[in-house]
Amino acid sequence: MLPDFEISCEKFSQCGIELSREAYEKFDIYAKFLVEYNKKVNLTAITEPTEILCKHFIDSACLLKYVDIKPESTLIDVGTGAGFPSIPLKILRPDIKLTLLDSLNKRIDFLKQLCDKLDIHADFIHGRAEDFSKMPEYREQFDYSCARAVANLSTLSELCIPFVKVGGSFISMKGPSEDVSRGTNAIELLGGKIEDITDYSLFDEQRRIITVKKISQTPIKYPRNSAQIKKKEL
Structure with a gap:
């Protein structure tokens, strides 16, 4: 399914990431099962092998290049969809303790089957972030939350920061046109502070990773319900 091992290694290497034979084989299983x-279930518009390699797997893996994820960290992927970026991270860093959250059960079903095929352990949450981040067993329980999503930074921050413990980080993977200033007020209200903004090239496309440090507890009134979030940004 994927380009052969040597070609895939070269693609990863162009982005400064090492690819082992074992990881390659897992990515190949992932690609085949995804397609x-x-x-039967719409998971992605990207189905060509080289594009899956570059735009899904390597794009996700770049998070490890630009963010220092500590060993044995807990990470929740909010609105994970088909498992990006978190399952590629888990393939490359098996020590990460992974939780996958998505509001659509058909995606969770796919992810459970995928993790079985990859022999990967993860916890799964079928539901909305604004509901589960209010539950004591999830609120401020993770070293990292991440999202590779189209929502603006203000909305993503309200959904993701409440999951992060003080001292942890929220990582947002965005395009280069993201207006970071649009999320600054929300980040401060939620107990965060922008720690780093990294712009980089993924082959011929530009990317941006925004890292938000959690410096104080999130006020209990956040996140608001979905209707309030949609009506007005923080």
């Missing part, structure tokens, strides 16, 4: 499952 097969995508025929």
